Amino acid sequence: MSGSLLRCAKCATQYPELDLRTECTCGGLLEVQHRPPPERGAALRARFALRRGYAGASPADASGVWRYQELVMPSAQQVVSHPEGNTPLLASARLSGWAGVRQLRLKHEGHNPTGSFKDRGMTVAITQAVRVGARAVGCASTGNTSASLAAYAALGGLRAVVLVPEGHIALGKIAQTIAHGARTLAVRGDFDTCLRLVREAQSALGVYLVNSVNPWRIEGQKTIVIELLEQLDWEPPDWIVLPAGNLGNTAAFGKALTELRDVDLIDRLPRLAAVQARGASPFAQSFDSGFEKRMRVDPHTVASAIRIGDPASYDRAVSAIRATNGVVTSVPDEDLLEAKAIVDASGIGCEPASAASVAGLRQLVRQGVIRPEERDVAILTGHLLKDPEAVLAYHQTGGGPPGLANPPLTIEPTLAALETAAFSRA
Numbered sequence: 001m002s003g004s005l006l007r008c009a010k011c012a013t014q015y016p017e018l019d020l021r022t023e024c025t026c027g028g029l030l031e032v033q034h035r036p037p038p039e040r041g042a043a044l045r046a047r048f049a050l051r052r053g054y055a056g057a058s059p060a061d062a063s064g065v066w067r068y069q070e071l072v073m074p075s076a077q078q079v080v081s082h083p084e085g086n087t088p089l090l091a092s093a094r095l096s097g098w099a100g101v102r103q104l105r106l107k108h109e110g111h112n113p114t115g116s117f118k119d120r121g122m123t124v125a126i127t128q129a130v131r132v133g134a135r136a137v138g139c140a141s142t143g144n145t146s147a148s149l150a151a152y153a154a155l156g157g158l159r160a161v162v163l164v165p166e167g168h169i170a171l172g173k174i175a176q177t178i179a180h181g182a183r184t185l186a187v188r189g190d191f192d193t194c195l196r197l198v199r200e201a202q203s204a205l206g207v208y209l210v211n212s213v214n215p216w217r218i219e220g221q222k223t224i225v226i227e228l229l230e231q232l233d234w235e236p237p238d239w240i241v242l243p244a245g246n247l248g249n250t251a252a253f254g255k256a257l258t259e260l261r262d263v264d265l266i267d268r269l270p271r272l273a274a275v276q277a278r279g280a281s282p283f284a285q286s287f288d289s290g291f292e293k294r295m296r297v298d299p300h301t302v303a304s305a306i307r308i309g310d311p312a313s314y315d316r317a318v319s320a321i322r323a324t325n326g327v328v329t330s331v332p333d334e335d336l337l338e339a340k341a342i343v344d345a346s347g348i349g350c351e352p353a354s355a356a357s358v359a360g361l362r363q364l365v366r367q368g369v370i371r372p373e374e375r376d377v378a379i380l381t382g383h384l385l386k387d388p389e390a391v392l393a394y395h396q397t398g399g400g401p402p403g404l405a406n407p408p409l410t411i412e413p414t415l416a417a418l419e420t421a422a423f424s425r426a
């Protein structure tokens, strides 16, 4: 039974669910369209809740992606799952205070099996790769997609090839990618170059592409929003703030929200705020022109995960921002690193790109776009340990505002030295 089809967002051509392609012959990106689920509203909520209660009984129910299968890939029989999702919704008075809002929650996607939100899309894309009999799977990546692809390809028994920009990938991510057995190619070029090359390899070498241009990745990533709304008892917040790079997640959030409204799971849409690093902010620059002009830039930022100059999901991210009356902004690296230091020091922790959401939230509050009394959820996209070099560089060079740097101290092996070092402020 097939419950879904692929539809070109540009020219509306339709392809069957098990088609291998990830883009239309016209060059447009494909979108998955599902048949309307048999249940909606309260009945669908009850079904999701029941599965949550049974988690552990079946691999699919234990996953915070496959529990929502009707909205993700209704016809999947066997899934390649870790399981993933089930990430916490956290609160921190210190962080709310820093951002200048009364009620901030953090949806921490760093709690996924490979430490980033990518696992939610990857479980679906690799499940699809197995269904269509792909000989190999591939992606271009700034690191998290490659780590996730490597792990899920190994779980699914598929050959994996990843292209990463040489010298611009965080230590934890490259370590994961090679450890899980993906063939890892460091390309002399940036992420955008890697993506162009792997797109060529897709047709020329028969590699099934699992970047977020793959429509099934988007289906999986929708569950960040679905799970977060379920955690809020289906009461939407006023704002969802997220970091933005290649714009797959922004696109997925917009698709999730409109579909949830269509099946009566929510009755109004939260506004999306997408946040880029200032030196890699083509989407924010386009937003400033009312999306009149698509911008491309030569990207520079310490947040290597979002060091992207020509985001692939641009068109569908524009639709997401428009559909949710959303905004797009950018933050300088200093703000992003300060936000990360506060997230880390509050005991939560995240990688640099993730902190763009918190830094962006504070900026939007200061600009009066977000009001302090509004209810906000910021997405933390990756785990602190993804980029240990960024942590050491920040704390050992004493960067940022006074009081935040916390370098390790070397001492003589005496109680006096220990007391001085531990209890006096440097």
Ligand code: F0G
Residues within 6 Å of the ligand: 116, 118, 140, 141, 142, 143, 144, 145, 146, 212, 243, 244, 245, 246, 247, 248, 249, 250, 305, 306, 351, 353, 354, 381, 382
């Ligand atoms: N945060 C982290 C930690 C990421 O790794 C990424 C993207 C983003 C945010 C931005 O999400 O691309 O959907 O707008 N990382 C990709 C990768 C590009 O290859 O791992 P986006």
